Amino acid sequence: MQKIGICMKPDLRVIVSRCIIVCLFLGVLATVGCEKKKEAAAPPPPPIVEVVTVAVRDVPIYQEWVGAWADENCHIYCEPA
Secondary structure: OOOOOOOOOHHHHHHHHHHHHHHHHHHHHHHHOOOOOOOOOOOOOOOOOOOOOOOOOOOOOOOOOOOEEOOEEOOOOOOOO
């Protein structure tokens, strides 16, 4: 049986001191986690929105760009993989 104190083996003394350090560190972490939480900041004010009345009218279509490339028409085909 080993005596506790100065007569301990050096490797056992190191292990005991490391265990004490780890226990103290875990104790500090546990107490830091128990602090009161700060209140959340107030939400920002709603954004300013402009409102426009809708007018129904015919608008001419100037150009269609579906399937067109420069001056030539392009044909788009699907190719199954």
